Amino acid sequence: MNKMKKTVLFVALLVASGYVFAQKKTTTSAIIGFDATTSLDALPKAENKTVIASLDTKTGKLAFEASVKGFNFENPKMQEHFNGKGWMDSEQYPTASFTGSIINLAKVNFTKDGTYNVEVAGYLTMHGVKQPVESRAVITVKGAAINASSKFNIKLADYSINGGAVAAGKVSKEPVINVTAVF
């Protein structure tokens, strides 16, 4: 009986320590900014504030999931175009995602406050096309909070997005993507 109690206690401690020292941090309020403005059109600019993100501080694995319809444009007509067939076709491809990891994870000390410059590599899937991406990112550790941010360009043609507005130069062929997540 005593042995059984010890076993139960050991298992309970093991489970509890798993929760306390959980390495996978998540948020459902990461922000992705999308800026495809050009000199001809300042409207194609949007933000999605309900992006799901995860960061595994042990392995450096990073992941993001965004609902395409969650991108909010100031101009409703632009939002309609963005979701339409000529652009993101959000009815057929409702989500965009990224899975990857921090390449130089050894540079980051998640237990010490500071700002760490890192390299991230992985795959971005949107409009039904999966492409490799690499980008610089900044990890800021402050107390228990970890802030991750990155800014990079994508080529719309790589994701089979070649609508009329893109061809006419009203939408940047290489929009800027801004990602911020607080874990």
Next chain:
Amino acid sequence: MTALNKKPVVKKWLLALLIVLLAGTAVIWYLFTLKHDDTATIKADFTVEAVPFLKEFETDLSMANKKYTDKVIAVNGTIAEIEMADTTANIKMSDTTNGAYIIFAFQQQHLPEAKALKVGDEVSIKGVCSNGAFSSILETNYVTFNRCTINK
């Protein structure tokens, strides 16, 4: 036809061209300066309770998306979590049995309302349903809302 007879015709054409140009400019100006309406002024297409609403997405995601996507919906429920960031405060309602959740991003002018809420508050939030999906990161269903306000 003499040159004197031609002048009124040219004038008419110039006037017509001017009207077309002005009308075109007005339409372009309207489209470029168009903004989303304040959600507080829009009547909700549906009024739902948070947990049964989530169950509809769990039962048939495709059907629920067809029914609710892009619609203005008032959701009644209990605040499970508030996620604050520099520029935003997202409110969450959840199904405690499986972790499925609804997340509400507030319209800029209504952000102070979101920041004043507390976990456990019973509220009615009105917003535009973006869509519902399954998260492979969180392994649960979720529904996102944009341009939200407190439903008064």
